[in-house]
Amino acid sequence: MPFVNIKITDDGVTAEQKQALIKGVTQLLVDVLGKNPQTTFVLIEEVNTDNWGIGGESVTQRRRGGK
Amino acid sequence: MPFVNIKITDDGVTAEQKQALIKGVTQLLVDVLGKNPQTTFVLIEEVNTDNWGIGGESVTQRRRGGK
Amino acid sequence: MPFVNIKITDDGVTAEQKQALIKGVTQLLVDVLGKNPQTTFVLIEEVNTDNWGIGGESVTQRRRGGK
Amino acid sequence: MPFVNIKITDDGVTAEQKQALIKGVTQLLVDVLGKNPQTTFVLIEEVNTDNWGIGGESVTQRRRGGK
Amino acid sequence: MPFVNIKITDDGVTAEQKQALIKGVTQLLVDVLGKNPQTTFVLIEEVNTDNWGIGGESVTQRRRGGK
Amino acid sequence: MPFVNIKITDDGVTAEQKQALIKGVTQLLVDVLGKNPQTTFVLIEEVNTDNWGIGGESVTQRRRGGK
Structure with a gap:
């Protein structure tokens, strides 16, 4: 029953990239902890x-300053 | 002094529905734990x-796939 | 698919009180927004x-000062 | 490595005010706990x-009611 | 500069499993979004x-009931 | 009505240091945004x-490796 909250800057992340994050994090929780994907939530905040x-x-x- | 954070999908939730959530959650904390509503915060994120x-x-x- | 995070002080909240919070918040989301309880998560942090x-x-x- | 999440109402907070919050919170963590500012994150949500x-x-x- | 918060049940997750989660999530953000791992935070809460x-x-x- | 959540590593932070963080963050929100301290919450998670x-x-x- 994991809940994963990903906070990133709003730099034009595409729906495909979001799907890749959701899929990848869910698979990681299956692989490492044997979690059930059907009760794994992933929430992306931009x-x-x-x-x-x-x-x-x-x-x-920072970006203005070239960092 | 409870703090409640409700995260839901942004499906056109109305101001009235948000008020019902805020009122209901606050009352629940009063009923179950005897909390003071004046220091109970509820925050809804869509x-x-x-x-x-x-x-x-x-x-x-999922919705596209009829789930 | 709501996610609700309740943060409260650790004042000896019982397992029964936690169950009452989980049940009550889930029912509220069913009543107000028609959410599916099977994909409603509630997480209590003390x-x-x-x-x-x-x-x-x-x-x-504050408590020491009688507030 | 602190992470600070500031949630405020969206009342037209300016970029300058946000910078003042970020700078002030980061300095506070340096002063009180000796944290490294380069690994101190501050995230403001409106x-x-x-x-x-x-x-x-x-x-x-509440505001409509003059509170 | 991503921040990832993973909330899981406290079922005796080992330090090695936590390292695998941290490494995997960080790599995912590098692969999908090109993020810098040095400013990627992962925080696991049990x-x-x-x-x-x-x-x-x-x-x-639920577990008592065999679900 | 701000809510501030500070997440730090559990390195033996004292009650006095926590009070200094709570006081300092609250004052910052008063100074920068004119917020009411009585409805300003600060929550520290270790x-x-x-x-x-x-x-x-x-x-x-990282600490084992001298970073």
Whole structure:
């Protein structure tokens, strides 16, 4: 009954890429822990780069600075 | 001081339905645990069906397949 | 396919109270949004009162102060 | 390696205010716990006032009622 | 800069299994989205079966009932 | 009505350090966004270093390797 929450920046991730993440994470939980895929939830949340910080700066600022 | 986070698919949930969820969850915490409603938070997050997976597929894919 | 996360202080909540929360929240999602209970997850997390703050103080401090 | 998730209502928070939150929280973790800012993540999520409840009402309802 | 939160029941998951989950999820984000592993966080949370509900029952109840 | 969730490794953080985090984050939300501290929640979650991954390795492994 695992629940997986993936938070990523909203950089135009396609529906196909999301399907690949969902499929891959679910398979990983089957392979490593023997979990039932039918009760495995995966939830992807896309976050604006203004709202994501690392090193005390937003990702927007970091990219502007070439980091 | 409970905090409740409800994640659901974004299927046109109305403001009235959201109010019913907020009221019902808060009352449940009062009834079962004697919590103070004034310090009970409820937060509803609506997630696109492309971003929600179960059984290794997105909800978009599952609905297309008639599941 | 809802996912509900309930965070409460760890005040000796019993297994019966947890079952009442799980049952009540699931029923609420059935009643208000017509969700399928078989794909409704509820997750209860109990948090130490030292680790929970409100009004700039921990719940431990607030209770000591009679709040 | 801290991860901080700030959930606030979506009241037109500016990019500058978000940067101030990211910078301030990161500095706090450096000052109090000696954490490395380069592996400190801050994530801000903005929530519609219909989706946020307190005291059994949505924030939208509370504001309408002058609370 | 992804952040992945995996919530599973606390069924004696070993440190080796946790390492396999961390390694696998990180690699998936590299493969599907080209993310930098050095800024990819994975966080595993283990939840007691009394605290996890599905179908309106706790996992403890479900297992007792042979589900 | 902000809600702040701080996840850190469980390295013997003291009650005093937790109070400093709660106080500091609450004050930051007052200063930057004019929030009411009485409806500001801060929740600290401490995570075992086996359960926290970065760069594809658990923090336990990274520390063993001198990172």
